[in-house]
Amino acid sequence: MQYYKKEFNIMNDIYIIGAGGFAKEVCFLIKSSTNFEVKGFIDKCSGEIEFNNYSIPIIDEDYFLSNFKNVNVCIGIGNPMIISKLYNKYKDYKFPNIIHSSVIYDYDNIKIGSGNIITAGCKLTTFINIGSLNIFNLNTTVGHDVSIGNCNVFNPSVNISGWCEIGDSNLLGVGSVILEKLKIGSNSILGANSTLISNIENDVVYVGTPAKYKKDNKN
Numbered sequence: 001m002q003y004y005k006k007e008f009n010i011m012n013d014i015y016i017i018g019a020g021g022f023a024k025e026v027c028f029l030i031k032s033s034t035n036f037e038v039k040g041f042i043d044k045c046s047g048e049i050e051f052n053n054y055s056i057p058i059i060d061e062d063y064f065l066s067n068f069k070n071v072n073v074c075i076g077i078g079n080p081m082i083i084s085k086l087y088n089k090y091k092d093y094k095f096p097n098i099i100h101s102s103v104i105y106d107y108d109n110i111k112i113g114s115g116n117i118i119t120a121g122c123k124l125t126t127f128i129n130i131g132s133l134n135i136f137n138l139n140t141t142v143g144h145d146v147s148i149g150n151c152n153v154f155n156p157s158v159n160i161s162g163w164c165e166i167g168d169s170n171l172l173g174v175g176s177v178i179l180e181k182l183k184i185g186s187n188s189i190l191g192a193n194s195t196l197i198s199n200i201e202n203d204v205v206y207v208g209t210p211a212k213y214k215k216d217n218k219n
Helices: 021-033 060-066 081-088
Strands: 013-017 037-043 046-052 057-061 071-076 111-113 127-130 204-207 210-216
Touching: 013 021, 021 037, 021 071, 037 060, 057 060
Parallel strands: 013 037, 013 071, 037 057, 111 127
Antiparallel strands: 046 057, 204 210
C-alpha cells in the first residue's frame, strides 16, 4: 500500500479523531481546502483506510496519546457528547479550525474558538460568536448576532436565524430551522426538519413543526 503523503512539514501535519464516515468527509475537506496533510486517523484499533490511490493509517488511540505530542488534531465524529469527552481527553493538543474554501462568512466580525469544522456550502453572516469544536455540516446557515457555545453538531441544511443563543453539546437534525431570538440550552436535540418557535431548555428532545417536547435527553 502507498500512503498519501506530500513533502514532510511537521507544522502542517494533522490527525483525525475517528475513522468512520464523517472522519472520511473531514479528510476530504482537509485535502481539498487546507494546507494540512492528514497523517492518520485515531481510533480504538489500528489498521488503514484505503482511498483510490493511497492509504492512510488508523492509529490506536492509546498508542497515539502516549507517543504523539504537540501535534494538530481535529474531530471526525458527529456526536456532541463524544466530542465533549474527547475535548477533555485531548486538551493538550492543538485544534485548528478547518473551514472549506466555499464557506461564506464575515471574517472581520466573527469571533471563533478552536477546532471547529465548517464544511462546504455553509454561510455565516456577521457579528457571530462561536466557541470551540462545533461541526457545521453541509449548507448550514447562521444569521447575524448569533452566539454558539462548544461541541454542537449542526447537521446538513440547518438554518439559524438572527439573535439566537445556543449552548453546548446540542444536536440539530438535518433541515431544522430556528426562528429569530430563540435560545437553546445544552445537551438537547432538535429533530430533523423541525421548526423551533420557542426556547429549549437543557437535556430535552424537541421534534416537529412547530417543534414540541418529546422526551428528556438524560445521559
